[in-house]
Amino acid sequence: MYKIVRKEVLNSQVKLLEIEAPYVARKAEPGQFIILRVDEDGERIPFTIADYDREKGTVTIIFQEVGATTIRLGKMTEGDNLADFVGPLGVASHFEDVKKAAVIGGGLGVAIAYPQAKKLHSMGVSVDFIAGFRNKEILFLEKEMTAVSDRLFITTDDGSYGTKGFVSDVLKKLLDEGNEYDVVIAIGPPIMMKVVSEVTRPYGIKTIVSLNPIMIDGTGMCGGCRVTVGGETKFACVDGPDFDGHQVDFNELIRRLSMYKRDEKAAIERHQCRLEGKTNA
Amino acid sequence: MPNMSLKKVSMPEQDPEVRNKNFEEVALGYTEEMAIEEAQRCLNCKHKPCVAGCPVNVQIPEFITLITEGKFEEAYDKILETNSLPAVCGRVCPQETQCEERCVRAIKGESVAIGRLERFAADWAINNAKRDYEKVPSNGKKVAVIGSGPAGLACAGDLVKLGYEITIFEAFHLAGGVLVYGIPEFRLPKSLVQKEIDVLLEQGVKIQTNMVIGKVLTIDELFEEGFDAVFIGSGAGLPTFMNIPGENLNGVYSANEFLTRINLMKAYKEGAETPIKHGNAIAVVGGGNVAMDAARCAKRLGAEKVYIIYRRSEAEMPARLEEIHHAKEEGIIFKVLTNPTRILGDDEGWVKGIECVEMELGEADASGRRRPIAKEGSEHVIDVDTVIMSIGTSPNPLIRSTTPDLSTNKWGCIVADEETGQTSKEGVFAGGDAVTGAATVILAMGAGKKAAAAIDEYIKNKE
Numbered sequence: 001m002y003k004i005v006r007k008e009v010l011n012s013q014v015k016l017l018e019i020e021a022p023y024v025a026r027k028a029e030p031g032q033f034i035i036l037r038v039d040e041d042g043e044r045i046p047f048t049i050a051d052y053d054r055e056k057g058t059v060t061i062i063f064q065e066v067g068a069t070t071i072r073l074g075k076m077t078e079g080d081n082l083a084d085f086v087g088p089l090g091v092a093s094h095f096e097d098v099k100k101a102a103v104i105g106g107g108l109g110v111a112i113a114y115p116q117a118k119k120l121h122s123m124g125v126s127v128d129f130i131a132g133f134r135n136k137e138i139l140f141l142e143k144e145m146t147a148v149s150d151r152l153f154i155t156t157d158d159g160s161y162g163t164k165g166f167v168s169d170v171l172k173k174l175l176d177e178g179n180e181y182d183v184v185i186a187i188g189p190p191i192m193m194k195v196v197s198e199v200t201r202p203y204g205i206k207t208i209v210s211l212n213p214i215m216i217d218g219t220g221m222c223g224g225c226r227v228t229v230g231g232e233t234k235f236a237c238v239d240g241p242d243f244d245g246h247q248v249d250f251n252e253l254i255r256r257l258s259m260y261k262r263d264e265k266a267a268i269e270r271h272q273c274r275l276e277g278k279t280n281a
Numbered sequence: 282m283p284n285m286s287l288k289k290v291s292m293p294e295q296d297p298e299v300r301n302k303n304f305e306e307v308a309l310g311y312t313e314e315m316a317i318e319e320a321q322r323c324l325n326c327k328h329k330p331c332v333a334g335c336p337v338n339v340q341i342p343e344f345i346t347l348i349t350e351g352k353f354e355e356a357y358d359k360i361l362e363t364n365s366l367p368a369v370c371g372r373v374c375p376q377e378t379q380c381e382e383r384c385v386r387a388i389k390g391e392s393v394a395i396g397r398l399e400r401f402a403a404d405w406a407i408n409n410a411k412r413d414y415e416k417v418p419s420n421g422k423k424v425a426v427i428g429s430g431p432a433g434l435a436c437a438g439d440l441v442k443l444g445y446e447i448t449i450f451e452a453f454h455l456a457g458g459v460l461v462y463g464i465p466e467f468r469l470p471k472s473l474v475q476k477e478i479d480v481l482l483e484q485g486v487k488i489q490t491n492m493v494i495g496k497v498l499t500i501d502e503l504f505e506e507g508f509d510a511v512f513i514g515s516g517a518g519l520p521t522f523m524n525i526p527g528e529n530l531n532g533v534y535s536a537n538e539f540l541t542r543i544n545l546m547k548a549y550k551e552g553a554e555t556p557i558k559h560g561n562a563i564a565v566v567g568g569g570n571v572a573m574d575a576a577r578c579a580k581r582l583g584a585e586k587v588y589i590i591y592r593r594s595e596a597e598m599p600a601r602l603e604e605i606h607h608a609k610e611e612g613i614i615f616k617v618l619t620n621p622t623r624i625l626g627d628d629e630g631w632v633k634g635i636e637c638v639e640m641e642l643g644e645a646d647a648s649g650r651r652r653p654i655a656k657e658g659s660e661h662v663i664d665v666d667t668v669i670m671s672i673g674t675s676p677n678p679l680i681r682s683t684t685p686d687l688s689t690n691k692w693g694c695i696v697a698d699e700e701t702g703q704t705s706k707e708g709v710f711a712g713g714d715a716v717t718g719a720a721t722v723i724l725a726m727g728a729g730k731k732a733a734a735a736i737d738e739y740i741k742n743k744e
């Protein structure tokens with residue numbers, strides 16, 4: 001059993017859980033992920049390691065409520081236990097010879113990009129952090145991002161905070177102004193990572209993206225997470241999740257993510273029935 | 282006077298048209314009367330050819346004689362002397378190429394139904410005999426077992442009886458290996474596997490699930506944690522794809538993924554949280570047990586047409602005879618001497634067909650099987666909406682890539698001594714599919730037992 005020791009609500013849909021998992025905490029590195037099950041009948045669901053505390057033996061995840069499992073996870077509170085929590089999985093991010101980096105997060109991707117910025121910052125790398133949100137209401141981690149970056153640029157789709165527009169627009173502007181980066185790290189919805197990779201391609205800047213295909217085991221035994229990178233099939237859970245954005249077939253990733261769309265909608269409906277059933281009782 | 286009937290006493294089964302819609306066990310097992318009648322067909326041969334065909338040398342005529350005497354629990358104990366998982370082996374062993382192939386009765390007529398009798402004895406004992414498992418006092422030595430498939434379970438079972446403190450580390454959230462994630466419920470009920478595991482737990486074996494060795498702990502770190510020896514039984518779980526166009530279309534699964542969703546995650550149950558695609562026409566590529574299981578699961582999920590596509594002829598199929606027979610009864614369509622060349626997708630990237638060529642058999646290859654050769658111009662398309670690739674698996678690289686001093690061969694299999702399981706690394710033993718590549722339950726179990734004896738020897742000598 002894996003106990004939830006801290007819960008924070010970052011916005012109406014995004015929550016943070018700090019979970020007791022001493023073995024995982026001992027080995028966790030930025031860029032890696034875990035897979036959890038809420039309870040005995042639960043689905044195996046992957047989440048990026050947002051933070052870890054080796055001394056306390058805890059691992060933090062930040063997640064968005066998008067479907068049946070994440071909604072259920074969002075209902076859990078401090079003191080509750082998760083049935084399963086396995087990790088650290090995937091390859092840790094490597095940042096050799098980086099002096100100046102642009103870290104870009106889109107929506108929930110901000111939470112996943114944050115530990116990378118933190119790691120780079122702690123290594124003395126100069127970090128420009130570009131964080132995009134739909135609107136001001138769902139903004140989170142602003143203080144934390146400020147602390148780990150040299151410059152923080154916030155965008156909102158509707159202009160309710162920061163610059164109006166997309167993260168890729170800000171990056172384009174920075175590049176046009178002559179800013180140079182050894183690496184661009186882009187994490188967010190596949191379409192955002194695709195656009196960012198297109199922006200950096202003509203500049204020849206190394207661009208790392210973190211892919212999130214559907215996974216089960218996370219250990220390379222099912223192949224469900226396969227992605228095409230540079231024309232080759234890779235298993236994102238063991239070869240990634242970080243890949244060279246200029247090589248990734250994003251259209252295939254987006255298509256494969258829609259594999260169970262219909263079943264997922266049905267699962268949410270079932271879940272809501274159950275919840276309503278409970279309140280009536 | 283032995284029963285001289287040329288045929289095995291038949292075992293009751295669910296009707297094919299009923300069972301191909303449910304996940305309950307297909308074969309229902311013998312009653313006591315049937316078991317005794319079948320057991321009486323055994324001639325109790327002095328030279329025991331059947332025993333020589335069994336990878337773990339189950340004392341076959343002895344246990345069968347006990348069944349004829351109605352001593353069912355004693356029969357079970359007799360099997361247990363050399364086989365720690367009789368209820369499993371009685372169901373899934375390829376008896377027709379092992380013990381039963383060599384049975385004297387098979388010279389004229391059918392062999393004694395050794396597998397069915399093994400299953401009977403085990404089921405009888407599980408259901409009727411209250412058994413106590415005593416904890417053997419600890420000898421203070423600790424052994425780590427990686428993987429909870431038949432190899433790991435057998436190794437742990439033998440060592441715990443010698444007083445070792447055993448911790449099994451399992452990557453999944455549930456112990457059992459292929460027995461729980463691969464082989465379907467209708468062939469091997471999961472409650473039965475759980476009972477076998479419960480026996481180990483009662484004897485004091487500890488199982489730590491959610492531990493991916495190579496990630497959360499390396500083998501060297503296991504020694505640092507105080508283990509005196511390590512057994513690797515991590516199986517051969519890495520799926521192979523054909524590398525043909527269209528394999529990443531939506532609707533293409535590896536058999537591992539398809540079966541894991543169904544068996545481990547229970548996606549076949551109404552309301553299960555883990556989804557699975559319910560196809561209408563499904564092509565399963567391959568001819569082994571895994572392919573048969575995938576095809577029969579697909580049928581049970583409601584597919585109208587399920588094809589087995591295999592590049593050699595039926596005679597070369599590696600699957601158990603009984604499973605091929607069951608699959609056919611359940612309406613699986615066999616397309617043998619047929620090989621896929623590409624998978625076709627619709628505008629949205631979902632599978633809509635599989636293009637195949639016809640094959641003919643040429644000269645025998647290194648494996649002694651005749652090599653299939655494509656017939657030119659024989660391309661044809663079979664309309665399907667789902668494709669399941671079941672063309673084999675190899676050992677997962679997670680452990681070898683984090684254990685530099687562990688030798689592996691060019692297929693990624695761990696190099697280990699056949700008799701002892703000793704690897705290139707001191708104190709590290711290995712067995713089962715991780716060493717041999719995908720093989721059988723009984724071979725994995727046998728390897729686990731041999732390694733247990735060698736580990737005992739190794740630790741004693743170290744003192």
Ligand SMILES: Cc1cc2nc3c(=O)[nH]c(=O)nc-3n(C[C@H](O)[C@H](O)[C@H](O)COP(=O)(O)OP(=O)(O)OC[C@H]3O[C@@H](n4cnc5c(N)ncnc54)[C@H](O)[C@@H]3O)c2cc1C
Pocket residue numbers: 033043044045046047048049061062063064065066067068069070071108112211212213214215216241257258260261264265
């Ligand atoms: C390596 C990796 C790291 C991730 N990190 C985070 C994170 O830090 N925070 C976060 O909120 N989300 C993260 N995700 C995505 C998260 O796993 C999905 O949002 C979650 O699985 C949705 O489950 P659900 O039942 O709530 O929703 P569902 O309704 O089942 O699915 C909603 C969408 O989530 C995706 N999804 C569903 N099941 C899976 C699965 N088993 N594996 C992957 N994706 C799936 C699909 O695109 C699906 O359309 C990560 C995914 C991967 C692969």
Ligand SMILES: Cc1cc2nc3c(=O)[nH]c(=O)nc-3n(C[C@H](O)[C@H](O)[C@H](O)COP(=O)(O)OP(=O)(O)OC[C@H]3O[C@@H](n4cnc5c(N)ncnc54)[C@H](O)[C@@H]3O)c2cc1C
Pocket residue numbers: 373374375427428429430431432433450451452453456457458459460463464465492493494495514515516517518540570571574601677679680712713714715719720721722723725
């Ligand atoms: C669908 C299917 C049907 C089959 N049917 C038959 C049959 O009818 N008859 C027959 O005799 N054989 C059959 N087999 C083959 C048989 O199941 C295997 O040969 C046998 O299970 C091998 O046992 P094992 O203990 O070596 O490995 P496995 O059973 O594969 O167990 C290995 C275990 O190790 C775990 N593991 C892997 N890596 C790690 C790690 N890094 N850290 C921790 N744990 C790890 C895995 O999760 C798994 O639980 C079938 C196989 C499949 C897939």
Ligand code: SF4
Pocket residue numbers: 322323324325326329330331332341342383384385386393395
């Ligand atoms: S070979 Fe057949 S008949 Fe002879 S002892 Fe073995 S099972 Fe009995």
Ligand code: FES
Pocket residue numbers: 214215216217218219220221222223224225226235236237238
């Ligand atoms: S999640 Fe199964 S292989 Fe990657």
